[in-house]
Amino acid sequence: xxxxxxxxxxxxxxxxxxxxxxxxxxxxxxxxxxxxxxxxxxxxxxxxxxxxxxxxxxxxxxxxxxxxxxxxxxxxxxxxxxxxxxxxxxxxxxxxxxxxxxxxxxxxxxxxxxxxxxxxxxxxxxxxxxxxxxxxxxxxxxxxxxxxxxxxxxxxxxxxxxxxx
Numbered sequence: 001x002x003x004x005x006x007x008x009x010x011x012x013x014x015x016x017x018x019x020x021x022x023x024x025x026x027x028x029x030x031x032x033x034x035x036x037x038x039x040x041x042x043x044x045x046x047x048x049x050x051x052x053x054x055x056x057x058x059x060x061x062x063x064x065x066x067x068x069x070x071x072x073x074x075x076x077x078x079x080x081x082x083x084x085x086x087x088x089x090x091x092x093x094x095x096x097x098x099x100x101x102x103x104x105x106x107x108x109x110x111x112x113x114x115x116x117x118x119x120x121x122x123x124x125x126x127x128x129x130x131x132x133x134x135x136x137x138x139x140x141x142x143x144x145x146x147x148x149x150x151x152x153x154x155x156x157x158x159x160x161x162x163x164x165x
Contacts, residue, residue, distance in 0.1 A: 001052055003120040010045040011122075012143060015150035036151060038128040045123075072096055119144060129153050135160075 024031045060067060072084040081090045102118040117124075119140050130153065134145040137159040149155040 001056070002049055003123050006052060007045050007049055007123050008140075008143060008147075010041070010048065011147045014041050015147045018150050018152075036128075038151070039126065042126070131155070133158060 018036060021031055021034050057067070068084050068089065070085040072082045075081040075083050075088060077088070077090070079090045080092065080094050081088050082094055082096065083089075102120065104118060105113045107114050116135070122144055128151055129148070132145070132148045132153045132155045134141050134148070134155065135158045137157075141157065145155045145157045
């Protein structure tokens with residue numbers, strides 16, 4: 001919800017609107033002077049994500065479900081037990097929502113790696129970059145470079161090959 005599907009769909013829809021504006025003249029619409037404001041969509045997208053977070057959290061509270069934030073691990077206790085931040089919790093059903101964190105290589109592994117950002121960083125951008133390079137061939141990379149390019153960033157997609165094709 002925070003840095004994946006939902007905000008990406010907002011940005012994808014933003015790019016779709018940019019494409020529609022681009023094609024308006026072909027359908028007889030005069031759209032001279034249309035400008036895109038990255039900061040506006042970022043603020044609206046972030047507010048939308050926050051509203052969703054609040055709704056989800058309120059629904060969890062209404063269902064009398066405890067949210068325990070921290071790093072947890074299962075214990076060797078006979079009943080299903082986890083320990084989070086030094087406190088143990090036992091329940092018939094335990095859900096650990098691990099989330100995920102990208103693996104960022106060091107500069108010694110890939111020279112210049114510290115100059116880049118992960119796809120999560122895309123949602124922190126305060127303005128549309130004039131130029132962008134997206135490294136990867138998965139659907140997230142392809143979507144991100146498409147969004148950036150459509151909204152006005154001169155974008156390149158780099159794909160690594162293990163062998164010459």
